[in-house]
Amino acid sequence: MFSKTIQKLINQFSNFPTVGQRTATRFVFYLIGEKKEKVAEFINSIKDLKTKIKICPLCFKPFEGEGKICPICSDPRRKKDIICVVEKEVDLEAIEKTKKFKGVYFILGGTLPNFGKEQQKEKITKRGAILIQRIKKEKNIKEIILALNPTIEGQRTSLWLQRKLKPYNLKITQLGRGLPVGGELEYADEETLSSALESRR
Ligand SMILES: [Zn+2]
Numbered sequence: 264m265f266s267k268t269i270q271k272l273i274n275q276f277s278n279f280p281t282v283g284q285r286t287a288t289r290f291v292f293y294l295i296g297e298k299k300e301k302v303a304e305f306i307n308s309i310k311d312l313k314t315k316i317k318i319c320p321l322c323f324k325p326f327e328g329e330g331k332i333c334p335i336c337s338d339p340r341r342k343k344d345i346i347c348v349v350e351k352e353v354d355l356e357a358i359e360k361t362k363k364f365k366g367v368y369f370i371l372g373g374t375l376p377n378f379g380k381e382q383q384k385e386k387i388t389k390r391g392a393i394l395i396q397r398i399k400k401e402k403n404i405k406e407i408i409l410a411l412n413p414t415i416e417g418q419r420t421s422l423w424l425q426r427k428l429k430p431y432n433l434k435i436t437q438l439g440r441g442l443p444v445g446g447e448l449e450y451a452d453e454e455t456l457s458s459a460l461e462s463r464r
Pocket residue numbers: 319320321322323324332333334335336337
């Protein structure tokens with residue numbers, strides 16, 4: 264049995280995505296072996312996340328700096344009439360890296376769960392409603408690209424969004440061929456992602 268303090272931090276780390284008890288335990292013992300200053304720096308970085316990082320109210324991208332909306336949404340060179348819907352921030356970054364997309368984004372925050380996971384379901388349903396509100400409010404939106412991951416969950420969520428978006432008379436597209444089925448955008452190479460974006464339909 265680990266001491267209370269150690270166990271508490273292990274439990275906290277094991278709440279992180281993809282981190283299990285064993286990895287969490289390694290993290291904790293790594294920190295125990297680190298110098299005080301290094302740990303203090305680490306604590307500060309975590310604190311900064313909550314004080315310096317803002318969430319864009321339009322696209323939900325985390326950002327820092329001046330202004331209320333993120334650098335992408337506030338960039339006059341970006342086309343505001345094409346919205347690319349992605350699951351996560353990392354997917355947005357992957358698409359940005361291709362430099363092929365000149366529109367704006369909407370981060371859904373994950374996929375719609377099939378059953379259970381009520382909290383997640385509620386979060387995604389809410390985000391979906393916010394997207395619809397944005398479409399209604401901005402009126403001039405021409406195209407929505409559903410760039411969700413080509414996984415079962417991603418495709419199910421895409422279908423759900425397609426149904427929700429249907430009444431608004433928009434061009435709804437999905438990424439084209441080339442992306443490996445079951446894969447995730449964040450792992451796709453730039454070339455594959457570029458051509459998937461260009462061949463959207
Ligand atoms: Zn934004």
